[in-house]
Amino acid sequence: MRRAVALGAVVVLLAGCGGQTTTTGGGQASGLKGETIDFVVPYEPGGGYDVYVRLLAPAVEKCTGATVVVRNEPGAGGLVATSKTFAAKPDELRLQIVNTVGAASSQIAKDEGARYKLERFGWLGRVSTEPNVLVVASNSRFKSFDDLLKSKSPVRFVATGPGSNEYINSSVLPKVYGFPSKVITGFAGSGEARAAVLAGKADAHILPLDSQLAAIESGDVRPLLVIGPKAGAPVADTPTTTDYPLKDTAQKPVIDALVALVATGRGVVAPPGVEPGRLATLRTALDCALKDPGVKQAAAKQKRSIVPLSGPETARAVSEVLRSPEAFQRLVRAGA
Amino acid sequence: MLEAFFSSLLQVLEPTTFLLALLGIALGFVVGILPGLGGAVTLALMLPFVYDMEPVQAFAFLLGMWVVTATTGDITSVLLGVPGEATSAAAVLDGYPLTKRGEAGRALGAVLFSSALGAVFGAFVLALSVPIVRPLVLASGPPHFFMLTLLGLTFVVTLSGGDVLKGFLMAAFGMLVSLVGIDPQAGVPRYTFDQLYLWDGIDLVPLVVGLFAGAEVLQLMLSKTSIAQSPPGKLSGIGVGVRDTLRHWGVVVRSSAIGAGIGIVPGMGGTVSQFIAYGVAQQTSKEPERFGKGSIEGVIAAGATNNAKDAGSLIPTVAFGLPAGAGTAVLLGAFLITGLNPGPEMLTTHVDVTFSMVWILVLSNLIAVAVAFLLLRHLVKLTFIRGTWLVPFLLVLLGIGAFTANNDFADIFVMLGAAVFGVIAIHWGWPRVPFLLAVVLGGLAERYLFLSYSLDGWSWLKDPAVIAFAVCMVAVVLWPPIRARRRRAAAARAPENDAVRGG
Numbered sequence: 028m029r030r031a032v033a034l035g036a037v038v039v040l041l042a043g044c045g046g047q048t049t050t051t052g053g054g055q056a057s058g059l060k061g062e063t064i065d066f067v068v069p070y071e072p073g074g075g076y077d078v079y080v081r082l083l084a085p086a087v088e089k090c091t092g093a094t095v096v097v098r099n100e101p102g103a104g105g106l107v108a109t110s111k112t113f114a115a116k117p118d119e120l121r122l123q124i125v126n127t128v129g130a131a132s133s134q135i136a137k138d139e140g141a142r143y144k145l146e147r148f149g150w151l152g153r154v155s156t157e158p159n160v161l162v163v164a165s166n167s168r169f170k171s172f173d174d175l176l177k178s179k180s181p182v183r184f185v186a187t188g189p190g191s192n193e194y195i196n197s198s199v200l201p202k203v204y205g206f207p208s209k210v211i212t213g214f215a216g217s218g219e220a221r222a223a224v225l226a227g228k229a230d231a232h233i234l235p236l237d238s239q240l241a242a243i244e245s246g247d248v249r250p251l252l253v254i255g256p257k258a259g260a261p262v263a264d265t266p267t268t269t270d271y272p273l274k275d276t277a278q279k280p281v282i283d284a285l286v287a288l289v290a291t292g293r294g295v296v297a298p299p300g301v302e303p304g305r306l307a308t309l310r311t312a313l314d315c316a317l318k319d320p321g322v323k324q325a326a327a328k329q330k331r332s333i334v335p336l337s338g339p340e341t342a343r344a345v346s347e348v349l350r351s352p353e354a355f356q357r358l359v360r361a362g363a
Numbered sequence: 364m365l366e367a368f369f370s371s372l373l374q375v376l377e378p379t380t381f382l383l384a385l386l387g388i389a390l391g392f393v394v395g396i397l398p399g400l401g402g403a404v405t406l407a408l409m410l411p412f413v414y415d416m417e418p419v420q421a422f423a424f425l426l427g428m429w430v431v432t433a434t435t436g437d438i439t440s441v442l443l444g445v446p447g448e449a450t451s452a453a454a455v456l457d458g459y460p461l462t463k464r465g466e467a468g469r470a471l472g473a474v475l476f477s478s479a480l481g482a483v484f485g486a487f488v489l490a491l492s493v494p495i496v497r498p499l500v501l502a503s504g505p506p507h508f509f510m511l512t513l514l515g516l517t518f519v520v521t522l523s524g525g526d527v528l529k530g531f532l533m534a535a536f537g538m539l540v541s542l543v544g545i546d547p548q549a550g551v552p553r554y555t556f557d558q559l560y561l562w563d564g565i566d567l568v569p570l571v572v573g574l575f576a577g578a579e580v581l582q583l584m585l586s587k588t589s590i591a592q593s594p595p596g597k598l599s600g601i602g603v604g605v606r607d608t609l610r611h612w613g614v615v616v617r618s619s620a621i622g623a624g625i626g627i628v629p630g631m632g633g634t635v636s637q638f639i640a641y642g643v644a645q646q647t648s649k650e651p652e653r654f655g656k657g658s659i660e661g662v663i664a665a666g667a668t669n670n671a672k673d674a675g676s677l678i679p680t681v682a683f684g685l686p687a688g689a690g691t692a693v694l695l696g697a698f699l700i701t702g703l704n705p706g707p708e709m710l711t712t713h714v715d716v717t718f719s720m721v722w723i724l725v726l727s728n729l730i731a732v733a734v735a736f737l738l739l740r741h742l743v744k745l746t747f748i749r750g751t752w753l754v755p756f757l758l759v760l761l762g763i764g765a766f767t768a769n770n771d772f773a774d775i776f777v778m779l780g781a782a783v784f785g786v787i788a789i790h791w792g793w794p795r796v797p798f799l800l801a802v803v804l805g806g807l808a809e810r811y812l813f814l815s816y817s818l819d820g821w822s823w824l825k826d827p828a829v830i831a832f833a834v835c836m837v838a839v840v841l842w843p844p845i846r847a848r849r850r851r852a853a854a855a856r857a858p859e860n861d862a863v864r865g866g
């Protein structure tokens with residue numbers, strides 16, 4: 028009862044704020060105390076990126092003493108917000124969560140809308156990365172990845188649109204392993220794409236593990252391959268790309284580049300040119316928030332993984348991806 | 364299964380759960396009335412609060428809130444001509460003219476009561492669909508969705524009132540506007556003029572707010588009177604609206620069925636279904652010429668479809684974890700938090716949770732409508748305030764309404780542009796709805812046509828359901844002239860009869 032009343036008070040407060048969460052925390056002295064940080068989500072409320080930012084915002088407040096305002100700025104698959112952050116002034120205190128995979132492939136593909144250079148952002152660190160998993164419908168004629176490799180007719184993959192994580196994976200993987208394929212694009216969202224697989228209209232779908240969990244656990248889809256290192260339940264027994272040696276060894280750097288790209292995961296950036304002292308403070312703040320027990324608990328509850336990587340390491344990983352082998356860049360460009 | 368159905372009612376009525384539902388309802392009530400702050404956004408904000416709740420509690424809270432936003436959004440549409448939610452735009456078309464005539468009470472009575480009936484109907488569909496939902500969802504695909512968008516576009520012709528040519532031209536213009544943005548298949552920017560803002564196309568929320576609300580507020584500013592131009596007459600009663608709704612029960616059933624049916628289709632959602640239901644109501648009405656000028660049937664159609672659609676959009680979410688829109692996408696997060704996997708188990712082991720959703724849909728709407736009825740008398744007084752006092756407040760609402768969708772200032776300019784376009788359209792008698800519908804449906808039609816082709820080649824044209832849709836479309840086009848001819852014939856016969864009798 029008391030919880031309900033307290034909840035009510037918070038709820039009314041939030042409703043009054045017009046879609047923005049604002050709470051002030053006590054916090055440690057960090058030079059950010061009393062300041063307001065905009066934490067930007069480049070997508071609409073409710074998606075994975077939004078969930079992560081809303082999880083982290085209160086912890087960042089606690090760690091810095093600043094006020095964190097979560098802002099959703101959807102548009103052009105995240106390109107609008109990322110381009111805005113790139114153009115923001117260094118002292119603006121604008122942080123953004125980045126779909127690094129999408130942003131990097133848009134940059135590699137020299138997309139018109141990619142008005143940023145990822146290597147020039149102030150990288151605060153990585154929040155998480157999930158391995159991508161190739162799934163088929165549980166009643167599919169493909170029982171294992173071997174069946175895909177042996178397929179004479181094109182394996183039909185589904186994807187939302189060019190440049191999406193699922194699109195890049197489904198265009199690169201068949202080329203590397205040398206089996207015939209076709210990518211069907213234009214779905215409104217991953218859910219609609221999965222529906223086509225479940226209805227037997229298409230064969231396979233590659234998505235990050237987190238977004239597949241429920242469907243795998245309910246038995247609607249069957250995982251056939253993990254792209255990247257061995258993963259935990261429920262795909263602990265699913266073979267990975269390392270279990271399937273390449274016929275053409277020249278393709279090895281390409282699959283490595285794909286795995287490296289996926290590993291960049293969900294990162295957090297500040298605008299380019301942030302003063303080094305302040306960047307260090309912000310990095311510490313993100314690190315502190317990611318270690319917060321409340322954040323860990325809430326993430327576990329939502330079945331969202333937290334796999335942090337420090338700011339400098341994330342920045343290094345991103346520049347390496349941007350310098351990936353020409354053969355891989357060509358495939359990404361052809362896809363976009 | 365019947366036992367689970369009733370035991371789930373007891374779960375919903377359990378004190379803590381019911382209290383949480385009431386809290387959600389109160390919140391949804393306020394959010395719905397305020398333009399801009401939408402149901403989906405509020406759901407996302409509330410998600411962290413359900414961590415420690417039982418599944419039924421979490422859905423009582425979230426679902427109670429979400430469905431009520433759609434109900435009370437209509438109140439703002441009818442009273443102020445500003446859609447409280449994007450899904451409440453159709454209620455403006457006839458609700459606002461009724462308010463202007465001093466019949467706000469009647470319009471609100473009708474829109475709220477039909478809303479409640481629509482919710483009950485939708486919940487009924489959801490409950491009945493439990494055993495057949497999985498094959499149903501799997502059997503429907505892009506070809507059917509494509510035909511549905513075409514059917515919607517066909518209604519555009521009938522929505523244009525007297526002048527079919529004007530309606531057709533406005534729809535054509537809407538189709539052109541829908542082309543703006545990145546094309547969904549190949550990712551090529553079209554008509555974006557190097558502006559990143561245009562990549563996602565023209566956003567629907569600022570367009571709806573400007574086209575309907577902006578245009579009305581501009582007119583109110585110029586007229587310097589109050590919204591209601593005639594004093595409240597005897598007919599201003601809420602009871603009249605309720606009786607109107609009962610008298611037009613056919614409109615309620617048809618609109619609810621359309622809402623629930625279209626709710627299932629991903630991407631279409633409430634914005635489209637309200638206008639299709641409105642079009643069907645006009646098409647089947649005995650007085651189609653009164654639509655847009657204060658027809659109570661138009662108000663009823665808008666109200667009923669609004670709440671039936673929520674039940675429809677829950678169907679694919681529960682059965683497969685496929686959200687049909689932004690609101691259900693957030694609800695999907697609630698499934699994961701409470702440890703439920705959408706899919707077969709929601710229809711077997713956890714069927715009580717699914718049924719509890721049915722009860723929550725019904726109860727929260729009935730409660731919200733009852734509360735709204737108690738408050739209506741005071742709300743109606745707003746419409747008799749002088750325009751000069753009301754306009755500044757409305758302008759702020761418009762700005763917020765357009766801005767909060769994307770937090771982008773460019774949306775304000777789209778809203779203002781749409782408002783000017785709306786005033787021009789009203790002044791010279793060009794219908795606005797065909798334009799808006801074509802903007803929404805044009806993009807969907809393109810996407811589903813391409814998907815149908817890349818999934819099935821042209822073999823989908825032989826699908827029986829696709830053929831059935833085509834037959835419907837032909838009927839929609841042919842029915843008005845046939846009806847007009849039959850009326851003329853009847854009118855011609857009537858004087859003859861009189862003549863016979865007289866002679």
